[in-house]
Amino acid sequence: MIHSVDTYLETERLTLRRFTADDADLLIELDSDAAVMRYLSGGQPTAPEIVRERHLPNIIAGYERWRGDLGLFAAHEKDGGAFIGWFCLRPEPQGPLDEAELGYRLRQAAWGKGYATEGSRALLAKAFTGLGVRMVWAETMTVNHGSRNIMEKLAMTLADTIPTPPDMEIVEGSEHGGVRYEITKEQWEQQ
Numbered sequence: 001m002i003h004s005v006d007t008y009l010e011t012e013r014l015t016l017r018r019f020t021a022d023d024a025d026l027l028i029e030l031d032s033d034a035a036v037m038r039y040l041s042g043g044q045p046t047a048p049e050i051v052r053e054r055h056l057p058n059i060i061a062g063y064e065r066w067r068g069d070l071g072l073f074a075a076h077e078k079d080g081g082a083f084i085g086w087f088c089l090r091p092e093p094q095g096p097l098d099e100a101e102l103g104y105r106l107r108q109a110a111w112g113k114g115y116a117t118e119g120s121r122a123l124l125a126k127a128f129t130g131l132g133v134r135m136v137w138a139e140t141m142t143v144n145h146g147s148r149n150i151m152e153k154l155a156m157t158l159a160d161t162i163p164t165p166p167d168m169e170i171v172e173g174s175e176h177g178g179v180r181y182e183i184t185k186e187q188w189e190q191q
């Protein structure tokens with residue numbers, strides 16, 4: 001499928017672009033894999049109507065709110081164009097614009113190739129050099145070692161432990177709570 005690509009960021013192997021209203025099926029398919037959803041919903045897929053009526057409209061509204069600079073972005077392999085999942089770099093809905101959350105959700109077929117690290121590194125660089133961001137944080141479940149490993153490879157540091165939100169108590173390992181990692185612009189510049 002050919003997209004009229006609205007590119008946000010390029011890395012060596014990936015292109016990140018803004019989502020469009022036509023992308024619901026990509027998100028539905030991504031969230032239908034129990035392995036992808038393991039530490040997010042306990043493996044439950046996201047209902048297609050939730051993606052269509054809530055998630056995708058929110059993503060697109062975010063581009064307006066943050067002028068296309070921040071939000072959630074579709075990632076594709078440059079070689080062949082396959083959709084591999086998404087990355088996000090976004091403030092809290094009502095939060096300051098110089099603090100952004102980093103996140104990632106990749107298709108299982110794309111795991112283990114360093115893509116999450118590569119995309120996240122490029123997002124940190126963009127955040128701190130081009131977008132006026134002062135601090136980036138990321139949160140995950142304590143037991144999500146794959147996700148924590150990426151945060152640690154990015155030189156983010158463990159800042160806090162967080163309680164499990166009530167809607168995630170069904171997830172395996174939720175009794176161990178969550179973790180929050182942070183990196184400031186100064187820390188990023190010093191590595």
Ligand SMILES: CC(C)(COP(=O)(O)OP(=O)(O)OC[C@H]1O[C@@H](n2cnc3c(N)ncnc32)[C@H](O)[C@@H]1OP(=O)(O)O)[C@@H](O)C(=O)NCCC(=O)NCCS
Nearest residue numbers: 036104105106111112113114115116117140145146147149
């Ligand atoms: C977590 C996720 C983004 C990792 O993506 P990825 O592209 O495979 O990550 P990378 O290849 O860049 O790096 C993975 C690193 O973590 C390691 N790793 C991967 N899975 C791991 C696991 N289950 N436990 C420990 N380490 C793991 C890899 O060995 C690699 O480390 P290395 O480079 O030091 O050898 C991907 O598995 C995913 O999308 N999972 C489902 C959604 C999710 O949980 N998102 C995070 C929610 S907070």
